Amino acid sequence: MQFSIGTKGWICDALVNMHDEDQPLATQLLYGESVEILSEIDDDGFVKVKNFYDGYEGFIKASSISLEERAKPTHFTNAIKTFIHHEPDVKTKPLSYLPFAVEITLTDRQENGFGYAQDLGWVYLKNLTPIDEPVTDFIETAKRFLNVPYLYGGRSMSGIDCSALVQLCLKTAGIKARRDAREQVLELGTLVTDNAPVDLTKIEFQKDDIIYFKGHVGMMVNDQDMIHANATAMCVSIDNLKEFVKNVNLPVTAVRRVK
Incomplete structure (x- = not known):
């Protein structure tokens, strides 16, 4: 496969690991995401x-990139794992799967509760949401990931980190967010406070508030509890914000509001 620097392609595998000079797993790319080629293919x-x-x-396997033209996506996956079938039948062995928040192109072919996704196969329709109908309650979306293992750099149901959980849940709510917490905190929504360390007794927290720490981020489930992917529980969990701050000695550095 011949790549030219500056060429645009897209990810043709379900989930692709990306590494950089410092991290063996910097992040993961999802099926259908568009990429720009920045280098020649190396010897590996x-x-x-x-x-x-x-x-x-970062760096990914060149074999995971397609340079073919891709049809405009129509739907995104709303389940944390969606199987692709050869036939529109739940009893058939899946060909593959798609992670959460993957954008696909659904054709007019529908049968037995399945729809045919271009370039993929048959996908259960209840696992799909039209792109123009965002799921506004991103906290309920985040709860689908409860107990999913924590994985630094992870971006799927097999393992996810704190900023990826925020990014993907906001994505399906129609809100674009950067990948890392240090970038999100600079531009996401409206700033409530960045007077670090934030005095938690002086903030009236609301559901959907995004809570930032040094190297960490979570989302408020209500005015007291936060859902987050964390290395303390080693999974996605819901914790009382004040107790978490006290137990891990990690003060809040900023609060942002997207609603």
Whole structure:
């Protein structure tokens, strides 16, 4: 496969690991995400790319990139794991799967509660949401990931980190967010406070508030509790914000509001 620097392609595998000079797993790219080629293919078959969605740069396997023209996506996956079938039948062995928040192109073919996704196969329709109908309650979306393992750099049901949980849940709510917490805190929504360390007794927290720490982020489930992917529980969990801050000695540095 011949790549030219500056060429645009898209991810043709379900989930692709990206590494950089410092981290063996910097992030993961999802099926259908558009990338820009930034380098020639190296001797190990890797190429440097930039993810157009969030600007993240790193190295991925060149074989995971398609240079063919892709049809405009119509739906996104709303389940944390969606199987692709050869036939519109739940009893058939899945061909593959799609992670959460993957954008696909659904054709007019529908049968037995399945729809045919272009370039993929048959997908259960209840696992799909039209792109123009965002799921506004992103906290309920986040709860689907409860107990999913924590994985630094992870971006799927197999393992996810704190900023990816925020990014993907906001994505299906129609809100674009950067990949890392240090970038999100600078531009996401409206700033409530960044007077660090934030005095938690002086903030009237609301459901949907995004809570930032040094190197960490979570989302308020209500005025007291936060859902987050964390290395303390090693999974996605709901914790009382004040107790979490006290137990791990990690003060809040900023609060942002997206609603």
